[in-house]
Amino acid sequence: xxxxxxxxxxxxxxxxALGLANALSGTRKLFIATSVPTDSEMENRVIxxxxxxxxxxxxxxEPLEIANIIDEKSGSSDVxxxxxxxxxxxxxxxxxxxxxxxxxxLQALASSLxxxxxxxxxxxxxxxxxxxxxxALARQFxxxxxxxxxxxASVADRVVWMVAGIPVKIKPVTTV
Amino acid sequence: xxxxxxxxxxxxxxxxALGLANALSGTRKLFIATSVPTDSEMENRVIxxxxxxxxxxxxxxEPLEIANIIDEKSGSSDVxxxxxxxxxxxxxxxxxxxxxxxxxxLQALASSLxxxxxxxxxxxxxxxxxxxxxxALARQFxxxxxxxxxxxASVADRVVWMVAGIPVKIKPVTTV
Amino acid sequence: xxxxxxxxxxxxxxxxALGLANALSGTRKLFIATSVPTDSEMENRVIxxxxxxxxxxxxxxEPLEIANIIDEKSGSSDVxxxxxxxxxxxxxxxxxxxxxxxxxxLQALASSLxxxxxxxxxxxxxxxxxxxxxxALARQFxxxxxxxxxxxASVADRVVWMVAGIPVKIKPVTTV
Numbered sequence: 001x002x003x004x005x006x007x008x009x010x011x012x013x014x015x016x017a018l019g020l021a022n023a024l025s026g027t028r029k030l031f032i033a034t035s036v037p038t039d040s041e042m043e044n045r046v047i048x049x050x051x052x053x054x055x056x057x058x059x060x061x062e063p064l065e066i067a068n069i070i071d072e073k074s075g076s077s078d079v080x081x082x083x084x085x086x087x088x089x090x091x092x093x094x095x096x097x098x099x100x101x102x103x104x105x106l107q108a109l110a111s112s113l114x115x116x117x118x119x120x121x122x123x124x125x126x127x128x129x130x131x132x133x134x135x136a137l138a139r140q141f142x143x144x145x146x147x148x149x150x151x152x153a154s155v156a157d158r159v160v161w162m163v164a165g166i167p168v169k170i171k172p173v174t175t176v
Numbered sequence: 177x178x179x180x181x182x183x184x185x186x187x188x189x190x191x192x193a194l195g196l197a198n199a200l201s202g203t204r205k206l207f208i209a210t211s212v213p214t215d216s217e218m219e220n221r222v223i224x225x226x227x228x229x230x231x232x233x234x235x236x237x238e239p240l241e242i243a244n245i246i247d248e249k250s251g252s253s254d255v256x257x258x259x260x261x262x263x264x265x266x267x268x269x270x271x272x273x274x275x276x277x278x279x280x281x282l283q284a285l286a287s288s289l290x291x292x293x294x295x296x297x298x299x300x301x302x303x304x305x306x307x308x309x310x311x312a313l314a315r316q317f318x319x320x321x322x323x324x325x326x327x328x329a330s331v332a333d334r335v336v337w338m339v340a341g342i343p344v345k346i347k348p349v350t351t352v
Numbered sequence: 353x354x355x356x357x358x359x360x361x362x363x364x365x366x367x368x369a370l371g372l373a374n375a376l377s378g379t380r381k382l383f384i385a386t387s388v389p390t391d392s393e394m395e396n397r398v399i400x401x402x403x404x405x406x407x408x409x410x411x412x413x414e415p416l417e418i419a420n421i422i423d424e425k426s427g428s429s430d431v432x433x434x435x436x437x438x439x440x441x442x443x444x445x446x447x448x449x450x451x452x453x454x455x456x457x458l459q460a461l462a463s464s465l466x467x468x469x470x471x472x473x474x475x476x477x478x479x480x481x482x483x484x485x486x487x488a489l490a491r492q493f494x495x496x497x498x499x500x501x502x503x504x505a506s507v508a509d510r511v512v513w514m515v516a517g518i519p520v521k522i523k524p525v526t527t528v
Contacts, residue, residue: 004516006515007305008481009304009318009319009322010304010319010321010323010326011304011322011325126305126360126481126515127306128307128359128360128363129184129306129359129361129478129479129480129482130360130479130482130485131306131482132361132479133306134487135310138307143362146360146362147362149516149517150516150517152516153515153517153518159516159518161515163302163335163337164180164325164326164329164335165325165330166335166347168349168520170515170518171518183481184479184498185481185484185498186494186501186502187480187498302481303481303482303483303484304483305478305481306481306483307482309482309483339358339478339511339513339522340356340358340501340502340505340511341501341505341506342505342511342522342523342525344522
């Protein structure tokens with residue numbers, strides 16, 4: 001079961017994803033943080049987040065190779081939570097990967113999700129519902145983040161759209 | 177019955193909220209405007225909005241203390257409409273309230289909604305679904321506006337997400 | 353049957369709209385492109401998009417007068433796809449049409465949709481769910497794009513909100 005939790009900034013994505021993960025049975029919980037702290041302020045935030053998750057969670061900090069971790073660890077985990085894909089996308093861009101290299105990473109992630117032996121929950125940001133950014137790099141990032149969201153949503157069994165902390169289930173698609 | 181109507185700019189929030197309020201029975205309608213006009217152009221817009229609402233509405237202009245007004249007036253009102261929380265959040269920030277003081281105001285608002293003797297409808301903006309702003313103050317505001325939306329949505333009985341003038345009921349949460 | 357497909361940047365709008373159109377019976381398919389290429393790079397993109405749509409589609413490039421084309425061609429078409437309204441709105445603004453002239457164009461479009469003899473599918477962007485832009489022209493555009501979306505959604509039989517490539521049907525409105 002692959003779940004994508006997507007929403008705007010401060011829409012309650014991470015909190016909802018954590019709640020979904022904690023509601024699952026099993027005690028072997030792996031948190032993949034795509035944010036890697038570069039100063040003591042960030043380090044303190046990371047430690048605070050780890051304490052909030054509690055002792056049942058193991059944290060892996062990995063800015064790029066999340067597909068590898070899912071491949072290696074899903075057999076020995078009861079749930080994997082990836083937070084978040086938008087920062088991962090940003091990491092891919094800032095490591096100067098070109099479009100084909102980014103495509104390969106995205107393909108590798110989608111494939112690892114298809115093979116995963118435990119539930120995987122991924123958090124991502126909607127960044128495309130505002131005005132077109134004046135900054136060209138921001139436009140490029142916005143495009144890429146949107147493609148990543150579409151791709152992972154297409155392989156997810158379940159997609160939840162967050163608004164003001166309210167989870168709206170949008171996949172499986174309901175027929176009206 | 178507490179209702180939060182949330183959506184992007186020009187998504188039809190205020191109009192939908194007014195429609196919900198006017199559909200209720202009773203004639204004692206209180207409009208709390210968090211926008212306080214500072215020049216004649218704004219004053220003219222406010223007068224125009226009051227005329228559009230019609231004679232059945234009393235307007236209170238209050239940039240900060242909306243919890244107090246709800247406490248004082250809900251017993252003698254048939255409906256209260258607050259438009260809007262995002263401007264209220266902005267007012268809190270521009271009055272240089274620090275984080276704990278803002279938390280207290282938010283807590284006071286949530287408590288007043290819990291005690292309200294009449295239906296209260298609140299309008300708010302989604303501001304977090306675009307690209308991360310380059311301006312630090314804008315990022316801080318975006319975070320705060322998101323927290324306010326989550327908090328008020330959590331105490332609301334009903335949350336409506338507006339898209340292009342279409343109301344999408346997202347709370348109570350439907351099970352798929 | 354009038355359908356509006358709306359969503360953020362890279363939310364899968366155009367692709368979903370094309371899928372809806374291709375699922376209809378009939379072979380006379382008209383694509384109204386509101387983007388008019390001004391250099392060879394854009395021209396190449398347009399040619400690439402035409403090839404992706406395949407031979408069953410005829411393309412009309414029209415930055416402003418889409419109402420006229422719908423009036424002229426809906427009788428001899430099996431489906432019309434308009435991509436996209438946001439660029440059309442931008443074209444109206446950059447042609448220095450004033451507010452009343454823009455209102456007339458919008459009214460003409462809404463009327464032509466009411467008269468259309470074949471299904472019409474329109475694509476549009478949500479641009480109002482981010483932070484308020486610092487640029488005054490961007491704010492004006494954001495307001496106008498939102499009004500266009502509301503107006504066309506109000507005359508549409510069906511509105512689909514796209515998130516990460518997932519179509520969420522928001523009109524007809526479901527009762528919860």
